[in-house]
Amino acid sequence: xxxxxxxxAHSRDVETSxxxxxxxxxxxxxxxxxxxxxxQNTEIYEERAEHNSVKALPIPAPRGRILDREGxxxxxNAPTFRVMLSRDAARFDSVPxxxxxxxxxxxxLESRLRELSGxxxxxxxxxxxxxxxxxxxxxxxxxxxxxLAELELIRSPxxxxxxxxxxAHVLGYVGEISKSELNLEEFVLHESGSEIGKAGLExxxxxxxxxxxxxxxxxxxxxxxxVRDLSxxxxxxxxxxxxxxxxxxxxxxxxxxxxxxxxxxALDPRNGEILAMxxxxxxxxxxxxxxxxxxxxxxxxxxxxxxxxxxxxxAQLAPGSIFKPFVALAGLMxxxxxxxxxxxxxxxxxxxxxxxRCHRSAGHGxxxxxxxxxxxxxxxxxxxxxxxxxxxxxxxxxLAGFGHKTGIDLPGEAEGIxxxxxxxxxxxxxxxxxxxxxxxxxxxxxxxxxxxxxxHAIGGLAMGGIWHQPHLIPQDEAARILPNYVQPEPKRANIxxxxxxxxxxxxWDVVNEGGTGGRxxxxxxxxxxxxxxxxxxxxxxxxxxxxxxxxxxxxxxxFAPCEAPEIAVSVLFENGEHGSWAAPxxxxxxxxxxxxxxxxxxxxxxxxxxxxxxxxxxxxAFVGGRP
Amino acid sequence: MNEQFSWRDFDWTLLMAAVTISALGALEVYxxxxxxxxxxxxxxxxxxxxxxxxxxxxxxxxxxxWLVRQVPTFYVLTVGGLIAVLMFGPVINGSRxxxxxxxxxxxxxxxxxxxxxVLLVARLFxxxxxxxxxxxxxxxxxxxFLVPLVLVVQQPDLSTSLSFLPIxxxxxxxxxxxxxxxxxxxxxxxxxxxxxxxxxxxxxxKDRVTGFMNPEDDPRGKGYQAMQSKIAVGSGGIWGxxxxxxxxxxxxxxxxxxxxxxxxxxxxxxxxxxxxxxLALYFGLLMRIVNNAxxxxxxxxxxxxxxxxxxxxxxxxxxxxxxxxxxxxxxMPLPLMSYGGSSTLTAFILLGLVNNVRIRxxxx
Numbered sequence: 009x010x011x012x013x014x015x016x017a018h019s020r021d022v023e024t025s026x027x028x029x030x031x032x033x034x035x036x037x038x039x040x041x042x043x044x045x046x047x048q049n050t051e052i053y054e055e056r057a058e059h060n061s062v063k064a065l066p067i068p069a070p071r072g073r074i075l076d077r078e079g080x081x082x083x084x085n086a087p088t089f090r091v092m093l094s095r096d097a098a099r100f101d102s103v104p105x106x107x108x109x110x111x112x113x114x115x116x117l118e119s120r121l122r123e124l125s126g127x128x129x130x131x132x133x134x135x136x137x138x139x140x141x142x143x144x145x146x147x148x149x150x151x152x153x154x155x156l157a158e159l160e161l162i163r164s165p166x167x168x169x170x171x172x173x174x175x176a177h178v179l180g181y182v183g184e185i186s187k188s189e190l191n192l193e194e195f196v197l198h199e200s201g202s203e204i205g206k207a208g209l210e211x212x213x214x215x216x217x218x219x220x221x222x223x224x225x226x227x228x229x230x231x232x233x234x235v236r237d238l239s240x241x242x243x244x245x246x247x248x249x250x251x252x253x254x255x256x257x258x259x260x261x262x263x264x265x266x267x268x269x270x271x272x273x274a275l276d277p278r279n280g281e282i283l284a285m286x287x288x289x290x291x292x293x294x295x296x297x298x299x300x301x302x303x304x305x306x307x308x309x310x311x312x313x314x315x316x317x318x319x320x321x322x323a324q325l326a327p328g329s330i331f332k333p334f335v336a337l338a339g340l341m342x343x344x345x346x347x348x349x350x351x352x353x354x355x356x357x358x359x360x361x362x363x364x365r366c367h368r369s370a371g372h373g374x375x376x377x378x379x380x381x382x383x384x385x386x387x388x389x390x391x392x393x394x395x396x397x398x399x400x401x402x403x404x405x406x407l408a409g410f411g412h413k414t415g416i417d418l419p420g421e422a423e424g425i426x427x428x429x430x431x432x433x434x435x436x437x438x439x440x441x442x443x444x445x446x447x448x449x450x451x452x453x454x455x456x457x458x459x460x461x462x463x464h465a466i467g468g469l470a471m472g473g474i475w476h477q478p479h480l481i482p483q484d485e486a487a488r489i490l491p492n493y494v495q496p497e498p499k500r501a502n503i504x505x506x507x508x509x510x511x512x513x514x515x516w517d518v519v520n521e522g523g524t525g526g527r528x529x530x531x532x533x534x535x536x537x538x539x540x541x542x543x544x545x546x547x548x549x550x551x552x553x554x555x556x557x558x559x560x561x562x563x564x565x566x567f568a569p570c571e572a573p574e575i576a577v578s579v580l581f582e583n584g585e586h587g588s589w590a591a592p593x594x595x596x597x598x599x600x601x602x603x604x605x606x607x608x609x610x611x612x613x614x615x616x617x618x619x620x621x622x623x624x625x626x627x628x629a630f631v632g633g634r635p
Numbered sequence: 636m637n638e639q640f641s642w643r644d645f646d647w648t649l650l651m652a653a654v655t656i657s658a659l660g661a662l663e664v665y666x667x668x669x670x671x672x673x674x675x676x677x678x679x680x681x682x683x684x685x686x687x688x689x690x691x692x693x694x695x696x697x698x699x700x701w702l703v704r705q706v707p708t709f710y711v712l713t714v715g716g717l718i719a720v721l722m723f724g725p726v727i728n729g730s731r732x733x734x735x736x737x738x739x740x741x742x743x744x745x746x747x748x749x750x751x752x753v754l755l756v757a758r759l760f761x762x763x764x765x766x767x768x769x770x771x772x773x774x775x776x777x778x779x780f781l782v783p784l785v786l787v788v789q790q791p792d793l794s795t796s797l798s799f800l801p802i803x804x805x806x807x808x809x810x811x812x813x814x815x816x817x818x819x820x821x822x823x824x825x826x827x828x829x830x831x832x833x834x835x836x837x838x839x840x841k842d843r844v845t846g847f848m849n850p851e852d853d854p855r856g857k858g859y860q861a862m863q864s865k866i867a868v869g870s871g872g873i874w875g876x877x878x879x880x881x882x883x884x885x886x887x888x889x890x891x892x893x894x895x896x897x898x899x900x901x902x903x904x905x906x907x908x909x910x911x912x913x914l915a916l917y918f919g920l921l922m923r924i925v926n927n928a929x930x931x932x933x934x935x936x937x938x939x940x941x942x943x944x945x946x947x948x949x950x951x952x953x954x955x956x957x958x959x960x961x962x963x964x965x966x967m968p969l970p971l972m973s974y975g976g977s978s979t980l981t982a983f984i985l986l987g988l989v990n991n992v993r994i995r996x997x998x999x
Contacts, residue, residue: 020809020937024929027805027941031921033916034952041959044915045869046907053869055882227886623787 040465070218072163077256085165089141092160103329110149173290180208181293210252219246260600261286264593271319271459277467277576280476289317321421324456328542329384331451332565335478338404353387360443381514382523393449402428408465416478427454459580466565467576473501528591537566539587559583564590657684661890666879667892667900687983709751716744717786743977744880745795753942755807761935768810794965805945813818841964860890865960866897875906899958927993936992
């Protein structure tokens with residue numbers, strides 16, 4: 009045996025080459041695995057790898073609270089749970105389970121998912137699936153964490169508004185930004201899915217109230233399960249907003265209106281601060297937070313009482329007799345009449361071939377301006393209006409702020425209409441007929457105003473012709489929060505005290521001297537007021553129709569104290585038939601204002617102990633400026 | 636025994652393949668750990684490879700015939716070490732696998748046991764009387780193997796203990812097993828499997844296997860690692876995501892990305908092309924070892940080479956099969972690539988033994 013043969017004999021050539029083939033087979037087998045994963049199905053795994061990545065979870069920032077002028081909380085946040093859905097991990101096969109667990113209808117959820125897949129934006133983005141989860145649903149999510157990894161439970165502060173919709177129209181509400189709102193300039197910094205103020209102050213001061221959401225970048229695996237947090241940016245809470253609203257007055261105004269339709273505006277004529285603003289009927293804002301249900305939305309929008317309308321700034325109605333002080337102002341200022349101007353009222357008068365009735369068919373006899381205001385004599389103002397002509401009436405109406413937005417810091421304010429020859433020409437391509445002036449001079453005709461304008465106008469008149477822009481945020485607060493804020497200059501008219509003296513005294517008589525507004529009388533406080541009963545349609549038509557919605561609107565404007573006004577109030581009582589029914593509402597608000605001040609005084613100086621205030625004397629120099 | 640051998644006899648091909656694989660492994664260890672608290676481990680891996688090369692040299696120079704004669708001593712030392720591990724080893728991740736050596740690293744005795752077993756097979760099966768295996772020899776070999784095997788199972792370390800079997804298996808295969816034994820063996824194995832499943836395997840080991848069967852719909856994440864590994868490999872595509880830029884690797888979605896699953900990281904970052912290169916290197920390495928077995932001077936040398944080849948093949952198959960989702964997830968390191976001192980040193984010593992046989996292929 010050669011050495012070579014010997015060597016071959018124990019080398020087991022067959023067995024080792026079998027082993028070689030075996031190695032080759034195994035390597036081929038392994039290689040097919042890589043071929044399948046890396047060459048054939050690479051897209052599947054690349055996509056899965058993408059899911060194996062970063063998920064951005066928001067940390068919702070609480071909005072700033074809204075406080076009344078004394079720092080009492082009007083709008084707050086409550087901690088709630090929110091469930092987010094990651095777009096990329098959303099699966100249709102888990103729809104039934106989610107639907108059952110979260111009480112969302114199957115179809116709604118599916119359409120939501122379909123809508124999602126068509127939306128732009130990064131895949132890791134989360135959308136709000138449901139807000140304000142009850143604890144049972146939180147428990148459901150905790151229990152199904154593994155199966156429903158596409159859902160993420162986060163804590164989120166939720167807006168909480170006063171119960172029963174108090175102040176709803178002023179405060180507004182928040183909700184998810186809509187497609188149309190995304191295109192508005194004021195929301196340019198917001199992206200889809202974010203919560204914005206939809207109405208009222210929530211909208212007007214949205215940028216200020218809105219906090220800055222934080223975020224967590226979370227590493228998730230392909231099943232959307234959290235691996236670990238990568239980074240965390242804390243949320244910055246929105247700033248608190250202090251209002252000029254006085255919660256005490258707001259509550260009183262709300263309660264005083266009760267179930268009546270209408271509005272109350274109370275403001276400080278010395279600076280334009282709104283103390284209370286109520287619109288009735290109101291709506292429960294809390295139902296609107298985090299998405300309103302379709303049924304609730306229909307309830308509100310189809311309600312014939314229009315609860316969404318902020319009547320204080322948006323109702324445009326004929327003022328009726330509360331316009332008379334401004335016609336009187338025009339008469340006095342233009343020198344058309346003097347203080348001794350008198351008219352004989354026989355219950356009506358004929359102008360331009362048409363007979364205009366006074367509200368009192370028996371007539372008022374000879375009346376001067378004070379008496380005409382006290383008794384709301386129409387014939388006096390027909391004559392005065394005829395003498396003035398429409399354009400001079402319009403001039404003073406506009407001076408008092410009618411026909412223009414007051415500029416209050418609420419969205420959607422209405423302007424109202426102050427008719428004039430220019431207005432007629434512009435909107436009707438027609439000349440003004442003198443006969444039309446007669447109706448306007450008692451606050452009817454084409455003239456419309458808002459309750460806010462009424463309070464603003466009468467307050468400025470009481471101040472002796474200084475009209476401050478109404479606002480809901482104190483000046484110092486506004487200067488602090490608004491960039492480039494310039495305090496608006498009040499509108500001033502050169503009016504002598506002696507010139508408006510008959511108007512003030514007439515309005516004092518309305519309340520205190522057997523006039524139409526006796527229900528506004530308060531012991532110890534000199535309240536000046538004026539009622540208004542504005543027709544919605546002609547009186548004859550109203551009788552035929554017998555529709556309660558066609559009854560006259562009751563108005564009342566008032567200010568107090570007459571000598572140095574601190575508060576001006578306007579009340580609109582829709583279909584209240586007569587302004588005297590609106591008077592007690594204004595009285596309650598004024599009483600609340602002075603009661604509050606009274607509490608700060610020693611008992612013997614309280615107003616109840618004081619005699620009924622005297623009628624403003626003609627001789628005293630009444631200075632309408634700041635007290 | 637102390638005959639001269641020239642540098643030309645040294646198996647440079649084997650060495651180059653091993654060093655290349657090790658270098659790629661160390662790079663991948665760096666890539667997979669660069670954003671972790673243990674980002675320095677690649678340096679240690681480089682150190683282990685360096686020590687491994689020295690040990691390869693040493694294990695090449697000591698004549699393997701002498702080593703085979705010392706097997707009883709090695710056997711006693713190894714079994715003693717394994718018992719010491721069970722007695723004194725610290726519990727890490729639920730098992731005792733390491734023997735703490737003060738001032739040095741922890742020693743994984745079961746890794747070094749493989750070297751002893753390779754030599755043991757050469758001793759048992761190289762000097763058969765009839766040139767063919769008989770039952771008493773087989774039974775004896777089985778019993779001798781069973782002791783360290785059971786000790787390692789007790790740690791528990793299933794994958795390492797399983798890796799002992801190919802050493803024995805290839806030895807038996809080459810020794811020439813009569814066909815009836817093969818039949819009995821297969822039958823016995825088939826019977827033993829369910830028994831082992833019931834009595835031998837821990838729950839975690841069963842979980843590994845069931846998780847492997849259906850990783851996708853496994854809510855408790857038993858197949859999770861397999862899933863993540865497949866995603867990483869698949870997202871590598873043909874050309875890979877590039878060195879140190881695989882998202883799955885860098886964002887640490889791959890479990891054990893620098894140890895057991897280092898090849899998943901590599902596959903993600905180097906792609907199918909990179910996989911081909913490393914598999915070719917491994918294939919070349921194995922073929923080279925088999926070639927050395929075929930040219931070995933005597934049955935003992937052939938047995939040593941083939942046992943090393945079988946062991947490496949088993950480890951490569953189990954590890955890469957696991958990475959690519961074709962094998963269950965086990966704690967099997969990939970020789971030469973995975974981070975780990977004991978397994979790296981063992982691999983180099985085993986290759987040293989192969990080289991040892993090659994150098995002495997003409998002596999008789």
